[in-house]
Structures are given as structure tokens and as C-alpha cells.
Amino acid sequence: MGWFQKLVPPKIKRREEGEDGKKVVPEGLWHKCPACQAVLYHSDLEKNNSVCPKCNYHHRITARTRIDLFLDAEERFEIGAEVQPVDTLKFKDSRKYSERLTAAQRDTGETDALVVMQGCVHGLPLVAAVFEFSFMGGSMGSVVGERFVRGVQIAIEQKIPFVCFTASGGARMQEGLLSLMQMAKTCAVLTRLSAEKLPFISVLTDPTMGGVSASFAFMGDVVIAEPGALIGFAGARVIQQTVRETLPEGFQRAEFLLEHGAIDMIIDRRQIREQIVTLLTLLTKNPAVIVANGQSA
Numbered sequence: 001m002g003w004f005q006k007l008v009p010p011k012i013k014r015r016e017e018g019e020d021g022k023k024v025v026p027e028g029l030w031h032k033c034p035a036c037q038a039v040l041y042h043s044d045l046e047k048n049n050s051v052c053p054k055c056n057y058h059h060r061i062t063a064r065t066r067i068d069l070f071l072d073a074e075e076r077f078e079i080g081a082e083v084q085p086v087d088t089l090k091f092k093d094s095r096k097y098s099e100r101l102t103a104a105q106r107d108t109g110e111t112d113a114l115v116v117m118q119g120c121v122h123g124l125p126l127v128a129a130v131f132e133f134s135f136m137g138g139s140m141g142s143v144v145g146e147r148f149v150r151g152v153q154i155a156i157e158q159k160i161p162f163v164c165f166t167a168s169g170g171a172r173m174q175e176g177l178l179s180l181m182q183m184a185k186t187c188a189v190l191t192r193l194s195a196e197k198l199p200f201i202s203v204l205t206d207p208t209m210g211g212v213s214a215s216f217a218f219m220g221d222v223v224i225a226e227p228g229a230l231i232g233f234a235g236a237r238v239i240q241q242t243v244r245e246t247l248p249e250g251f252q253r254a255e256f257l258l259e260h261g262a263i264d265m266i267i268d269r270r271q272i273r274e275q276i277v278t279l280l281t282l283l284t285k286n287p288a289v290i291v292a293n294g295q296s297a
Helices: 002-007 042-047 063-070 097-108 142-158 177-195 236-243 254-259 269-284
Strands: 030-032 039-041 077-079 114-121 124-131 162-168 200-208 222-225
Touching: 030 042, 039 042, 063 114, 063 124, 063 162, 063 269, 077 142, 114 142, 114 269, 124 142, 124 269, 142 162, 142 177, 177 200, 200 269, 222 254, 222 269
Parallel strands: 124 162, 162 200, 200 222
Antiparallel strands: 030 039, 077 114, 114 124
16 A cells, blocks of 8 residues: 555545445645635646636635745745734633634634735745634724734835735734724824835735735735725625615626726736836836746846
8 A cells, every 4th residue: 555655645634434434535635716616636726826727716724825926935034923912901801812822823823814925926025924824703993903913014124125915804803902003003004114215015815805915915006806805894785774775796806896996906816926016116216127937027
């Protein structure tokens, strides 16, 4: 069985027989696309940046995966990792906030919902902030706001651009007003970035909702979205119950927002590196960067 063990990736859980005694296919080998229902090899999907090759559906990915796809492998430096969440309000709903934090940290391997990294894209230095949606729905609390601010401050000090990939359900209710304060805090530091004439590119991924969309997400010099991303403030059902009107189908999707001028462009995840480098070279008036295929970005 040595050859079989080499063939099957270690992440796949092997099960010889099911409860009924029948052979069971190893878990994790296949992935079913929720959009077109195509059954794909998990490894093939990962090689395609988690974009379905059949229908172009962009699957949600982790913050670390996105960083690996976006930044060059060398010269990375994480910002604000030492900032840790605190249950200041001793909040409790069906569970204690401290318990929710512990569970989220265990499940995701992250300490909070934002990872900020200084690095390069095709040799162009920048700071990238990436949301981890699996950590309490990517909700914005005090740690998210502080890490975001520290990332922008480093960008100002180093005179380099700032890029943010959002994936959030909004403000973190367990932190109350402290969470809502992050909306003003992040917008204020971006005003400083703008005053220094440094670019801020905002990339809206699925989903970008609530307080994040109502604050810094739409403050970018260029606002980009991934195909099919859900973007808005309140949920569709809440809006419909409020205005008591039938809403257009897909009115909170990236394509609808682009058609109505709310965002600047939609870019496929597989081209995001080259497109952002092109934009940054234009915004900073730097010489064009030569990418791997020999073409200028």
C-alpha cells in the first residue's frame, strides 16, 4: 500500500469502510462547486486559485492563502500580530465572548479577523491587509481596527501603497461601541494616507457587508471587486422589509454595483496581482514592473 499512501495527499482522511460495510471515497479528494454543481479535484481547484474552471465561481479563501497568492514569497513582515483581543465588556449572549474568541482562534489558527503584512508584489513594495472571514464572520473589532491603522502608519512611514482585501459581515457586536469606533478610526488614518499622496486600493471580496462597507471599504482611490462578490450594508431581507418594495435580483452583487457606478472594476482573482501592480505604477508614477511572463505591468 506504499504507492497508495504516496498518491493520496496527507490532508485527505482515509476511511476503509462506512457504517454499512461499503467502501467509502476518501474525504477531501473532491469538491462540489456550489454554483454549477461541477465535481472538481480539490487539488485542481487549489491550483486554479480556488476559482471554478467550469463557471468562474470564486470560492472563499483564507487570509493566509490570499496573502500567499498576492504577495511575493520573499521579504514579508507581519504587522500588529502582537495585538490581541480583550473581552472588555464581559459580553455574553448565548455564549461568552471570551469563549467565542477561543473557539475562533482554535478553528482558524488566527488571533483575530485581520492579517496585515508588509511585502512586495512583483518587487513593488506595499502593505496588504487581508480579512479572515472564518474568524467570527470577519467582524471588525478593536484589534482589526488597530492592526489596520498600524498597517497604514507603516505605509506612510515607508512611503508605499496600502491594499486591503475585505471579507466581513460588519462590526463585531460583542464589542459594542468600541467596535463602531473602528469605522471612524480607520477612515481617519486613511485621510492621513491620502494627504501623503499614497495610493489606497480596496478589493471587495465575498462578502463585504455592514460597518466595513460603510467605512473604509469604499474609500479606495480604486475600488475593485471579485466576480460575484456580495457587497452591501444591510441584508436584502432587512432592506425589503424596510422599503416594502421588490428589489432587483442581484442588486448587492459586484456586477450590479459596477453597472451602477458604485465600484470601479471587477477583476478575476487570477489576474489580481498584475492588475494591481499596473494600477499602482500609474498612481505612483513609478516605472513599469516587468512580471514573470516578460510583459510590463
